[in-house]
Amino acid sequence: xxxxxxxxxxxxxxxxxxxxxxxxxxxxxxxxxxxxxxxxxxxxxxxxxxxxxxxxxxxxxxxxxxxxxxxxxxxxxxxxxxxxxxxxxxxxxxxxxxxxxxxxxxxxxxxxxxxxxxxxxxxxxxxxxxxxxxxxxxxxxxxxxxxxxxxxxxxxxxxxxxxxxxxxxx
Numbered sequence: 001x002x003x004x005x006x007x008x009x010x011x012x013x014x015x016x017x018x019x020x021x022x023x024x025x026x027x028x029x030x031x032x033x034x035x036x037x038x039x040x041x042x043x044x045x046x047x048x049x050x051x052x053x054x055x056x057x058x059x060x061x062x063x064x065x066x067x068x069x070x071x072x073x074x075x076x077x078x079x080x081x082x083x084x085x086x087x088x089x090x091x092x093x094x095x096x097x098x099x100x101x102x103x104x105x106x107x108x109x110x111x112x113x114x115x116x117x118x119x120x121x122x123x124x125x126x127x128x129x130x131x132x133x134x135x136x137x138x139x140x141x142x143x144x145x146x147x148x149x150x151x152x153x154x155x156x157x158x159x160x161x162x163x164x165x166x167x168x169x170x
Contacts, residue, residue, distance in 0.1 A: 051135020
């Protein structure tokens with residue numbers, strides 16, 4: 001198989017892995033909005049929340065700061081209104097890792113494992129960059145560097161390991 005075809009298929013795998021993860025975080029939020037608030041969802045509100053959940057699922061730690069009006073309304077001590085959140089819902093990272101390993105193995109079976117794994121990793125990093133730059137919120141803040149690097153590593157490491165393992169088997 002031609003290397004360009006392998007690169008394009010690996011890039012497509014990375015896009016699918018990212019989109020499925022983002023959809024998995026956006027769909028329940030949209031349903032909650034529609035049935036909980038009896039209205040059409042506002043994507044300007046839902047997208048930052050979905051992107052933040054996706055980042056947390058890809059091991060990005062978040063700094064949560066509740067707005068003062070929420071703290072006053074629910075009676076929480078203002079000192080407890082800011083806290084780190086780093087316990088990730090690992091299903092997102094697990095899905096991405098499995099999909100990346102599958103992509104790396106397919107690229108290796110086609111003859112260019114590291115090229116395919118690298119291309120998929122670059123595309124996933126680009127998507128992580130887009131999510132990090134567009135899904136910002138004042139309540140849950142992620143370090144921009146970690147918001148790009150950690151999701152990219154969740155994709156890159158399994159893809160490269162699977163590509164090397166598949167090439168080693170051959």
